[in-house]
Amino acid sequence: MATHPHPKRPRGRRAETPAAAPVRSAPARKPAKRAPGRPNVDSPDQRTRLVDAALACYVRQGIVATSLRDIAAEAxxxxxxxxxYFGDAQQLRDSVIEERLLPVFQSVREPLTRVDADDLxxxxxxxxxxxxxxxxxHPWWPALWVxxxxxxxxxxxxxxVTRIAPEFSRMIAQRFAQAQARGQLNADLDPRLLLVTLIGLTLFPAAGAPIWRQLFQADxxxxxDVRLHALALLDRGLELKP
Incomplete structure (x- = not known):
């Protein structure tokens, strides 16, 4: 029976095997981009700092003249x-009013509502x-007021005119008028002007302190001292009677 010889392999060459498909790794996931201006998760809250920076700019250069860029530079x-944090200049201004200005007015007004109506x-x-x-x-208050x-x-x-003063002003003027009607207040005074006088003896001297201290060398x-001066003037000018 005839046999077939095995085919000879070419010398120097090995039998070829199919190449394994290369293993491809999943593409690395890129970190999500933060929106412009958005702080990192672990960043401190900057809101209070920005409100304070806005207030400082308002006092120094005025509200209308202050831009968001000015406030950013200040902070x-x-x-x-x-x-x-605030969206636009108006929202930041509203935050300064609500969180800095109104509490100051309230700190003056609220205790007066508890004073006996007859105790002028x-x-x-x-x-x-x-x-x-x-x-x-709040040393910034008088300058901002002016x-x-x-x-x-x-x-x-x-x-x-529309929010802070109307109710409070009417309450003060009414109490002065009632005291005058009872004969407890100088009859030559106009009760409606007395609140103006009180402001003129308090906020104005505070706002003008750098000027009058320099003029009179009154450091x-x-x-x-200004408070006691105002009270002495009012005590004699109002001619309050029990």
């Missing part, structure tokens, strides 16, 4: 971060002392 952050001396002393306590705690309320075009004038006079 040492990017304008995009300011946008992240306590009402006057409470207003004067309350204003100077607020000035001591710039943004009293000055023509001030950005806070409408806020004062030795502090706000408590």
């Amino acid at each position: 040492g952050v990017t304008p995009a971060l300011v946008h992240y 001396a306590a009402l006057v002393a409470g207003f004067v002392s309350g204003v100077f306590r607020a000035v001591e705690a 710039r943004e309320v009293l000055s023509e075009g001030g950005a806070l004038r409408d806020l004062l 030795d006079l502090g706000m408590d």
Whole structure:
């Protein structure tokens, strides 16, 4: 029986085997991009810092003249971060009003609502002392008051007229009128102007302190001296009677 010889392999060559398919690793997932201005998860909350920076700019250069870029520079952050927290300049301004300005007014007004309606001396002393306590705690208040309320075009004038002052002003004027009707107050005074007088003896001297201290070389006079001066003038001018 004939046999077939095995085919000879070419010398020097090995039998070829199918090549294994290369193993492909999954593409690395790229980290999600943060929106411009969005802080890292572990970043500290910058909101309070931005409100304080906005207030500092408002006092120094005025509300209308202050841009978000100015506030960002004051706080040492990017304008995009300011946008992240507040959206726009109006929202930031509203936050400053709600969180910084209104609490100051409330700190003066609220204690006066608890004073006995017949005790005009306590009402006057409470207003004067309350204003100077607020000035001591918030030295920026008088300058901002003059710039943004009293000055023509001030950005806070409408806020004062429509929201802050109406009810409080009427309450003070009514108490002065009632005391005058009882013969407890100088009859030559107009009750409607007395609140204006109280402000003129408190906020104005506080706002003008750098000027009158320089004019009269009066660096030795502090706000408590101004408070006592105002109370002495009012005590004699109002001619309060028990």
